[in-house]
Amino acid sequence: MKREKSLNVQRWRRANRVRKRTRGNLLRPRMTVFRSNANLYCQIIDDQAGCTLVSASTRDKDLRGQLGKSANKETAQQLGKIVAERALAAGITQVCFDRGRYKYHGRVAELAAAAREAGLSF
Secondary structure, X not given: OHHHHHHHHHHHHHHHHHHOOOOOOOOOOEXXXXXXXXXXXXXXXXXXXXXXXXXXXXXXXXXXXXXXXXXXXXXXXXXXXXXXXXXXXXXXXXXXXXXXXXXXXXXXXXXXXXHHHOOOEO
16 A cells, blocks of 8 residues: 555656646647556646646547547557647647656657647647
8 A cells, every 4th residue: 555655646746747847828728648558538728727628538439430449559649630630620729748647658759749740839
């Protein structure tokens, strides 16, 4: 139990270390990524108003047919394109990328690269 608690504290510290440098506002909202073993989630958040502007995940009912079953790099690329399309439709062109507690590697990096290719600028 004690080891599990210390791991959660380390994760929390890593996430806050990254987040304190990436505050989002209405002109440049924060694009955050959460990944689990089975799914990927991405949101674009306005921190000043405290609201989510755009979101997408591999669990969305309308995206299940387009995205693969597992949360792999190909799925991350597709999800990045979808988030960028939704953001551009909402009038958002610039974002701050919040990788959270994850390394900028693998699925997180693929999602970010696909969002850049689709038109978002970080």
